[in-house]
Amino acid sequence: MPRASLDGVELEYELRGEGEPVVLIHWGVCAAWAQPLLDAPALNQRFQLLVYDRLGFGGSSRIEGPLSMADHAEHCRRLLEQLGIEPAHVVGHSSSALIALQLAIDAPGAVRSLALLDPARPAPQTETQTAFLRDVAGPAIARFREGDVAGAVDTWMRGVFGPGYRAVLDDALPGAAEQALAEAGSFFGQELPAVQQWAFGEDDARRIDRPVLIAKGEYSAPTFAERRALLLAWLPRAEPFDLPDANHLMHVQNPAAMAEALAAFFRRPGRR
Numbered sequence: 001m002p003r004a005s006l007d008g009v010e011l012e013y014e015l016r017g018e019g020e021p022v023v024l025i026h027w028g029v030c031a032a033w034a035q036p037l038l039d040a041p042a043l044n045q046r047f048q049l050l051v052y053d054r055l056g057f058g059g060s061s062r063i064e065g066p067l068s069m070a071d072h073a074e075h076c077r078r079l080l081e082q083l084g085i086e087p088a089h090v091v092g093h094s095s096s097a098l099i100a101l102q103l104a105i106d107a108p109g110a111v112r113s114l115a116l117l118d119p120a121r122p123a124p125q126t127e128t129q130t131a132f133l134r135d136v137a138g139p140a141i142a143r144f145r146e147g148d149v150a151g152a153v154d155t156w157m158r159g160v161f162g163p164g165y166r167a168v169l170d171d172a173l174p175g176a177a178e179q180a181l182a183e184a185g186s187f188f189g190q191e192l193p194a195v196q197q198w199a200f201g202e203d204d205a206r207r208i209d210r211p212v213l214i215a216k217g218e219y220s221a222p223t224f225a226e227r228r229a230l231l232l233a234w235l236p237r238a239e240p241f242d243l244p245d246a247n248h249l250m251h252v253q254n255p256a257a258m259a260e261a262l263a264a265f266f267r268r269p270g271r272r
Contacts, residue, residue, distance in 0.1 A: 001059065004052075006078050012059035013052035013079065016044060020112070020266065021085035023050040025076060025096040027120075028191030029157070030179040031058030033093060036172065036251050040259030047266065050088070052079060054096075056186030058179075067190045069198045073102035077110050086110040089266045093117040093250060094160075095195050102198075104208045113211040115262055117243075117250050118224045119231060122200050128222045135159065137192070144188040152188060153180050160221065160248045172252045205234035212238040213265045215258065217246040224248065241265075 003010040022043065024034035031053040037043055038051050053060040054072055076099060080086040089112045092100035097119035104111045123129045136159030144152035157165045157180070169176045180187070212235050214228050232238050241261050243254055251258040 003059070004079050004082050006075060006082075009055060009061040009063060011052050011055070011061075011075060011079055013050060013083075014038070015048065015050050015083060015085075017046075017048045019047040021050060021080070021088040022047045022262075022266065023052075023076065023080065023088045023090050025072075025090065025092045025099050026051070026054065026057070027092070027094040027096040028054075028057070028183075028187045028195075029094075029153075030176050030183055031060075032173060032176050032179055033252075034091075036255035037091070037259055037262070040251075040255050042256065042259035042263045046263055047089070048085065050080070050083065050085065052076075056190055057183050062186070066193060068194050069098045069102045070106065072096075072099045072194075073106055076103055077107045080110055087112045089113045089115065089262075091115040091117070091262065092119070094248065095120045095191055098195065098198050098200070101200065101205075101208065104210055105204060108208075108210065111210050113213070113266060114208070115213045115215065115265060116231070117215045117258070118217060118220050118248050119214065119227055120195055121198060122227060122230055123223070124226050124230050126226055128226055132159070132221070132223050141188060141192065144184065149181060149184045153177075153184050162219075162247055165249065168249055168253060172255075202234045205231065206236060208235055209237065211265075211268075213241055213262070214238055215241040215243050215250070215261065217248055217250050217253075218242055218244050219247040220250075221248065 001012045003012050026033040034051045090100045097116040140152045140155040246253040
């Protein structure tokens with residue numbers, strides 16, 4: 001795949017199709033996450049699709065030290081600018097939904113609309129959120145710090161996807177589980193700290209004047225329903241979508257329905 005150079009680092013990317021541009025930002029477990037949407041006819045036959053490996057993932061550069069959500073948003077903006085395809089519809093899933101929101105704050109001219117799939121934050125102060133930190137995030141991070149990378153990844157994935165996640169991944173996205181292990185250092189060492197440190201509140205949300213679709217898997221954990229409710233209350237132009245037959249794996253489990261919903265949202269009057 002081609003590579004874009006940004007001040008000494010490189011992002012590997014793929015650009016295909018014609019039409020209004022859509023950028024699919026992968027979340028931090030593995031770089032291949034957006035592939036099912038890239039392959040979906042509802043999107044690739046109607047839009048120009050961009051996927052890229054964020055710093056620390058896939059074929060892109062690795063760097064030492066922290067990477068913030070604002071850093072990732074700036075990389076996305078500069079890639080869109082370099083390719084001459086802004087403004088774009090921006091799709092983020094889980095942690096990458098935060099990058100999409102940050103991009104809309106920092107560079108609104110680069111964004112046509114936002115689609116947020118099971119956003120990782122903001123997190124209301126509820127028992128559900130506390131339980132997730134106690135029972136999933138905390139143990140996974142502890143295992144990673146102890147050197148048990150496989151255990152850390154499995155703990156995380158079981159907590160957010162359910163115990164049957166491996167069979168789903170192996171069937172729909174072969175190699176993703178192995179890629180998650182290879183990229184665990186970036187996820188636990190850079191991604192999760194960036195998510196935890198990301199500052200975003202109601203005043204920030206009120207600044208985003210673009211249309212926003214917030215999708216939740218039918219069987220996603222209650223944490224995601226609470227986060228969506230908060231964003232729906234905060235964002236001026238947000239609307240919900242429930243993806244049937246899916247949990248937090250979302251478009252990996254039901255790519256056709258997710259792609260159709262995204263295409264319909266992007267093509268609605270006022271999105272251009």
